[in-house]
Amino acid sequence: MVSVHTSPLEQPGTGDAGGMNVYVLELSRALARLGVQVEIYTRATMSAQPKVLDAEPGIRVVHISAGPYEGLDKNDLPGQLCAFTAGVLRAEAHRPEGWYDVVHTHYWLSGQVGWLAAERWDVPLVHTMHTLARVKNAALAPGDAPEPLGRIIGEEQVVAESDALVASTPEEAEDLVRGYHADPARVHVVPPGVDLDVFTPAGAGPAGPVPGLADLAADRRSLRERLSLPPDRQIVLFAGRVQLLKGPDVLVRALGEMDEPPLLLVLGGPSGRRTAVRELEALAYQTGVTEHLVVRPPVPREVLVDYFRAVDLVAVPSHNESFGLVAAEAQATGTPVVAAAVGGLRTVVEDGVSGVLVPDHEPSTWARVLSDLLADAPRRAVLGAGARRSAERFGWERAARQMIEVYEHAAKVRAGR
Missing domain, CATH: 3.40.50.2000 (Glycogen Phosphorylase B;)
Structure with missing residues (x-):
């Protein structure tokens, strides 16, 4: 190779x-x-x-x-x-x-x-x-x-x-x-x-069943404590390189359109421009959502799986993806994915089954989709179960x-x- x-x-x-x-x-x-x-x-x-x-x-x-x-x-x-x-x-x-x-x-x-x-x-x-x-x-x-x-x-x-x-x-x-x-x-x-033995739902062994809502909530609270995340806030995760192609700015702008913004957790470092992370934080300041953005460096997959399990949604707003491994790995943990309807993401994310495909990159559209999902816990649970089944297509x-x-x-x- x-x-x-x-x-x-x-x-x-x-x-x-x-x-x-x-x-x-x-x-x-x-x-x-x-x-x-x-x-x-x-x-x-x-x-x-x-x-x-x-x-x-x-x-x-x-x-x-x-x-x-x-x-x-x-x-x-x-x-x-x-x-x-x-x-x-x-x-x-x-x-x-x-x-x-x-x-x-x-x-x-x-x-x-x-x-x-x-x-x-x-x-x-x-x-x-x-x-x-x-x-x-x-x-x-x-x-x-x-x-x-x-x-x-x-x-x-x-x-x-x-x-x-x-x-x-x-x-x-x-x-x-x-x-x-x-x-x-x-x-x-x-x-x-996807490594289906590593990326599993919280409380489930390899290829094991997706746990119930009560078990999921308990595991999530424990994970958040370990990862130093707020236990009671809704959290949307972006995992990947911080660059325009990946679209994290779309999520920051979407926060500014939401009545009750969640915490946007970005796991990634700068790519292309060394100032990319600072630029994203500056955009959050200009949008008035600084307190809703947390940026942390990327983590090994053994830790990344716990972040996937600990959050409410994973967002993939890329402008182009040949496949979308982050989306596939997140789904394997039983976490629904909100993704742009581009490239390989249209194959990886089954719209309405494992997550939601967003037709454009307008912040208002993303704000509406995220708000609707965050307000509907039963729907997220159904999508979470579908997410794991969907990910099992890929080994x-x-x-x-x-x-x-x-x-x-x-x-x-x-x-x-």
């Missing part, structure tokens, strides 16, 4: 680390459990990082030096792809011939590296885009900068050269075919998974088995070429 701009070992929720980190690591874990040996190439970001790290059985992470360790974000990395590719080829040169069976790249930067490596080693190239520049540019948040032409050209090249393309949803597959002229026969839909073992089939199909395509 190649993941140039972000390591699967990094904490998601700040900088360039997000759902892709979770995807690469959890898919690798599931593949390893099925007997596939996985080696992940990523860029070194600290001098103290070991060049090779056996992360866990069956998974090895290789840190490649390419450019300075600090101070680069993904927009600076196209100029380092030559150095990164050289490092990958150099590392492989120490292996016996035919060491790798497939190259699976993530995001277009990695696809550029994998394109050359797969040609050099004569193995199939499988690529997962995660986000598409043309789709992203068509749904920009107000004030957000469009993706550059260089990225669009790079994505087109990777699409043309890949033996297989992996889309998370049918919508993404259609975007690849319609927007990038991908060969439909090479596009495979493999939904990401990493299923995703890994489907991915192995994609790898085998890509090998046949490669042989035919």
Whole structure:
């Protein structure tokens, strides 16, 4: 696997680390459990990082030096792809011939590296885009900068050269075919998974029943005490990178439209602009809702699951999502999700079953939807039960088995070429 701009070992929720980190690591874990040996190439970001790290059985992470360790974000990395590719080829040169069976790249930067490596080693190239520049540019948040032409050209090249393309949803597959002229026969839909043993409802074991209202209330009070959250306030959680694409500003503005605003808890760090969190807090001040906003840094998934369980609703107001792992993980804990009706969120969130899809990003619309749900505890309980059932559609073992089939199909395509 190649993941140039972000390591699967990094904490998601700040900088360039997000759902892709979770995807690469959890898919690798599931593949390893099925007997596939996985080696992940990523860029070194600290001098103290070991060049090779056996992360866990069956998974090895290789840190490649390419450019300075600090101070680069993904927009600076196209100029380092030559150095990164050289490092990958150099590392492989120490292996016996035919060491790798497939190259699976993530995001277009990695696809550029994998394109050359797969040609050099004569193995199939499988690529997962995660986000598409043309789709992203068509749904920009107000004030957000469009993706550059260089990225669009790079994505087109990777699409043309890949033996297989992996889309998370049918919508993404259609975007690849319609927007990038991908060969439909090479596009495979493999939904990401959720760790259903970690993300469980409060008071329930893995795949156990959703507890009743009384038990849920008691567990929630205990969790809030442990997490230093107010026990009697209604809480809406936003978990993710603080950037315009993810839309946390929509929620802050919505608070200003509500008669009885809940507490908006943001778990995330700045992404893109280092001042993003301060800008969000300034917006809350300007809107007059400072006392209703709490921002905390991102947390490991073992803690994140308790936050999901402790709140009343999880909000995902993104302007674009290829899948929406946060929504899927939140639903697995039995917490309803209010999400924008965009991209993969329309697949992950079953409107009226596991949560509510919001048709636009108008603060007044979000204020109305959130207010109605927060005022209706029985409806939230029904949606919570549906949320867990909905999340059980997604499992990493299923995703890994489907991915192995994609790898085998890509090998046949490669042989035919």
